[in-house]
Amino acid sequence: MKKFVFYLFILLYFMSSVKVYANSDYPSIFAKSAIVIDQETGRVLYEKNSHEKLPMASTTKIMTLLVALEKGNLNDIVTVSKRAASVGGSSIWLSPGEKIDMESLLYGLMLNSGNDAATAIAEHIGGSVENFAKIMNEKAKEIGAYDTHFVTPSGLDIGIDDHYTTAYDLALITRYAFRYPKFAEIVSTKEKTIPWEGKEWDRYLRNKNKLLWIYEGADGVKTGFTNKAGRCLVSSATREGRRFIAVVLNSPPMWEDSIKILDYAFSKYKPYRVLKREELIKKIEVKGGKENSISVVSEIECIIPASEEEKQKVSLEFHLPESVEAPIEKGERIGYVTVKIGEEKICDVNCIALKKVEQEDFGFNFQKIIKNWLRVLNPSCI
Numbered sequence: 100m101k102k103f104v105f106y107l108f109i110l111l112y113f114m115s116s117v118k119v120y121a122n123s124d125y126p127s128i129f130a131k132s133a134i135v136i137d138q139e140t141g142r143v144l145y146e147k148n149s150h151e152k153l154p155m156a157s158t159t160k161i162m163t164l165l166v167a168l169e170k171g172n173l174n175d176i177v178t179v180s181k182r183a184a185s186v187g188g189s190s191i192w193l194s195p196g197e198k199i200d201m202e203s204l205l206y207g208l209m210l211n212s213g214n215d216a217a218t219a220i221a222e223h224i225g226g227s228v229e230n231f232a233k234i235m236n237e238k239a240k241e242i243g244a245y246d247t248h249f250v251t252p253s254g255l256d257i258g259i260d261d262h263y264t265t266a267y268d269l270a271l272i273t274r275y276a277f278r279y280p281k282f283a284e285i286v287s288t289k290e291k292t293i294p295w296e297g298k299e300w301d302r303y304l305r306n307k308n309k310l311l312w313i314y315e316g317a318d319g320v321k322t323g324f325t326n327k328a329g330r331c332l333v334s335s336a337t338r339e340g341r342r343f344i345a346v347v348l349n350s351p352p353m354w355e356d357s358i359k360i361l362d363y364a365f366s367k368y369k370p371y372r373v374l375k376r377e378e379l380i381k382k383i384e385v386k387g388g389k390e391n392s393i394s395v396v397s398e399i400e401c402i403i404p405a406s407e408e409e410k411q412k413v414s415l416e417f418h419l420p421e422s423v424e425a426p427i428e429k430g431e432r433i434g435y436v437t438v439k440i441g442e443e444k445i446c447d448v449n450c451i452a453l454k455k456v457e458q459e460d461f462g463f464n465f466q467k468i469i470k471n472w473l474r475v476l477n478p479s480c481i
Contacts, residue, residue, distance in 0.1 A: 127358045130321065130350030131329070135264040137404045138274055138335070140446040144364040144404060145345075146388045149267040152246055153348045156323030156331045157189070158269060159254030159262070163220060164205055164285065170234065171224045173281070182228075183218035188255055190215045191293075191302055196440060203293035203302075209285050209321060210304040217253035227459050228252060242275045244268035250402040256327050266346040273320055273333055286319035286335075294421035308335050314358060318342070322353075332357050341370055343405060344380050364396040368404035373413060373438050376400040378481045380450050381419055388425030388456040395419060395433045398449040403438060412441045419450060426458040 107396065126145070132153055134146040143149070182187050183370070193215040201223070203238040207216040218228060225231025235249040247264040256262045263270075276282045289311050292301040310317040316336040323331035329349035334357045335342055343364050350356045377396040379395035407412065418436035427433075433451045438445045 106297065123335070124363075126354040126363045128347070128350070130347035130356045132266040132348040133157055133346060133350070133356065133359050133360060135343055135345045136269050136270045136274060137368070138277055138344055140403055140468055141271075141274060142404055142445055143267075144343065144368055145360045146266070147464065149266050149270075150246065151344075152226060152263045152265055154256050154262060154325065154328035154354055155254060155264045155269060155348060156256070156325040156328035156352075157214075157254040158264075158321050158323040158333050158346075159249060159252065159332050160212065160217055160323075160458040161269070161276060161321050161333060162208055162249060163217050163231075163252040164212055164282060165272065165279070166231070166234055166238055167201070167205055167208075167220050167224060168276075168279050168281055169238075171201050171220070173200070175201040175223065177201055177204060177219050177223045179215070179219050180222055183215050183222060186214045186218045186253065186255070188214045188253070191304070192295075193295070197296045199294060199296065205285055206291045207291055207302070210288060210291055210306045212307055213324065214253040214255060217251075225264055227418065236416050239268070239272065242271055244271050247272070249260055254325065254328070255456055256325050266309055266348055269333055269346045269348075270344050273335070273346075277319075277335075277342070277344075283318065286321065308332070308334065309354060310336075320344075332360065336365070338365055341402075343404075349473075367406050369406075370402045371405040371410055371413070372398075372400065372402045373415070374401040374436070374448060377453065379453075382415065383419065383433065384422040385427065385456050386422050386424050388427070389459050392457050393423065393427060393433075393456050394453040395450045396453045397436065398430075398432075398451045400449045401438060401446065402446050403440075405440060409440045414439050423458050427452045427456040429453070429455040 100479050132148040132151045134149040136143050176198050179193045181195045184193045184195045189212040190214035191211050204216045207213040219226045221231035241245045248266040250259050250262040291304045295302045300389045307322045316338040318337055319335040320333045330353040331348050332353040333346050335344045345357050345361050347353050349355045380395045382392045383395055416437040427480050432449050434450045436448045449462040
């Protein structure tokens with residue numbers, strides 16, 4: 100009955116929120132810190148105290164999964180240590196000495212938020228929890244999450260004061276992790292069964308992220324709670340081919356807050372195509388080549404999230420040389436275009452050579468000399 104009432108409340112909230120944000124009013128939420136970003140460009144679409152350092156509970160496991168995907172092997176068989184099996188909090192009920200494959204641990208990590216799974220993963224890949232945390236911190240700096248520091252792979256923070264992140268950093272980490280199809284697959288999975296050594300039945304996992312069931316387009320990513328961090332949620336949803344990532348930290352009504360800011364982003368910001376793939380940007384002079392110029396085109400289609408009023412403010416800044424030296428390969432990067440809305444930089448788009456231009460050689464130069472000589476002697480022959 101309680102679950103029914105909860106889902107009914109969320110449904111009514113979601114239906115009413117469409118009306119609330121038809122005028123794109125900036126939403127007020129309870130979360131201490133929050134952000135919404137566009138997955139493709141990284142553009143910030145909503146924020147509240149997004150650079151404030153806060154504990155993040157089990158949303159930590161987003162980085163644990165990312166490191167495991169980069170450093171581990173899904174087919175590895177992991178032997179569970181006593182330390183891993185005895186970790187408190189949420190669990191997938193691992194036993195000391197149990198053998199389980201890495202892929203199953205990753206599902207247990209993200210769906211059931213298994214702290215035991217997090218520890219087993221960390222020990223297998225890093226040799227120890229402490230060394231794995233060093234790897235996590237190195238990865239955070241590589242991504243650009245400079246206001247983040249990890250101590251545990253699980254997010255447990257009892258007696259720990261230097262395990263923290265920001266909403267902005269956590270969004271950056273999540274955006275980076277979505278590069279990996281396996282990450283997207285795991286965090287969008289609602290239910291899963293994984294092996295249970297020594298039992299006649301499998302473990303049943305059910306994702307704690309309720310948005311996967313109740314929010315249109317929801318496809319990730321992770322819940323979190325400790326007494327110190329409060330309720331935390333990193334969520335994502337994809338509509339019209341655009342994925343937005345939302346983070347709320349220390350948010351008592353984390354489901355409602357997340358829905359509210361995602362609704363706001365989807366209501367206000369629509370996909371706006373700025374450049375087509377291989378759209379001509381400019382013809383550039385070629386020096387020392389068999390052709391005098393080359394067509395420079397956009398490498399990819401560029402679609403950005405923009406409000407109706409912002410579409411009139413979109414501009415392009417070209418960063419291209421006046422000329423290039425042959426030889427030039429097809430697809431070679433020649434420069435880039437910066438897409439801006441007003442003074443806000445949205446993204447850079449590489450500009451590439453549309454085709455190959457070979458370097459001039461003796462034979463080519465000799466033919467050119469002969470043609471020029473014939474043109475002088477008898478223009479009608481050329």
